[in-house]
Amino acid sequence: MDLIKLFLLGAMGYLLAGFFDFAQIRKSRVLSYLFSVGFALAALPYPILISRFPSPHSPPLSRLLLALVIISAVATIYVATVEIPLRHKTPGTVYNRGTYKRIRHPGFLAHLVFNLFFSLYCYTAAITLLCIFFVLCNLVLVAIEDVFLFPQLFPDYPTYKQTTGFILPKIRGHR
Numbered sequence: 001m002d003l004i005k006l007f008l009l010g011a012m013g014y015l016l017a018g019f020f021d022f023a024q025i026r027k028s029r030v031l032s033y034l035f036s037v038g039f040a041l042a043a044l045p046y047p048i049l050i051s052r053f054p055s056p057h058s059p060p061l062s063r064l065l066l067a068l069v070i071i072s073a074v075a076t077i078y079v080a081t082v083e084i085p086l087r088h089k090t091p092g093t094v095y096n097r098g099t100y101k102r103i104r105h106p107g108f109l110a111h112l113v114f115n116l117f118f119s120l121y122c123y124t125a126a127i128t129l130l131c132i133f134f135v136l137c138n139l140v141l142v143a144i145e146d147v148f149l150f151p152q153l154f155p156d157y158p159t160y161k162q163t164t165g166f167i168l169p170k171i172r173g174h175r
Contacts, residue, residue, distance in 0.1 A: 002052075003126055006045040007133055013042025014137040021149040039081065042137075045130070046073075046118060053122050065121040072114035080107035094150075094160040102169040104160065105142040109167055111135065142167070 016038025023031035050069075055062040079099050088095040099106035115131040122128075146166060151157045164170065 010045045013038045014141045025152050055121050068117040076110040076114050079110045094154045094156050103165045105167050108142045111138050
């Protein structure tokens with residue numbers, strides 16, 4: 001039952017993150033601040049799970065997997081929340097450098113890798129299923145952003161979509 005509550009908590013976080021994007025379109029700072037809590041809610045289940053479900057692996061393997069979980073968590077946070085504000089110098093336009101140069105949603109891939117390592121660390125079917133559900137929630141969010149929200153937020157997004165892959169790089173053949 002606790003896992004269902006954690007899923008609902010995380011799913012609510014993804015929903016609020018979508019509303020955050022909508023608030024950006026409406027240029028509402030108040031709503032943006034209010035809905036930014038969604039990012040924390042989406043992340044909150046993970047420390048709760050780690051505190052309640054210790055890894056069943058041997059200590060060396062547990063430490064290695066935990067290190068990979070932490071590294072992939074930092075990478076996810078960097079790509080999804082730090083890279084663009086830190087490096088983007090032209091507000092209102094698409095950031096198409098760094099990790100966003102080859103794919104439009106590198107945060108999704110980082111989140112996927114994080115969930116893979118997290119489920120390997122915990123190594124239970126229920127937590128693996130929960131991680132799969134969180135990845136699916138994130139996929140729905142990035143798909144909605146890609147199709148509906150980002151084209152409204154960034155006038156140059158359609159051009160970016162033509163040249164940059166969704167979650168995998170576009171294959172660039174020679175002509």
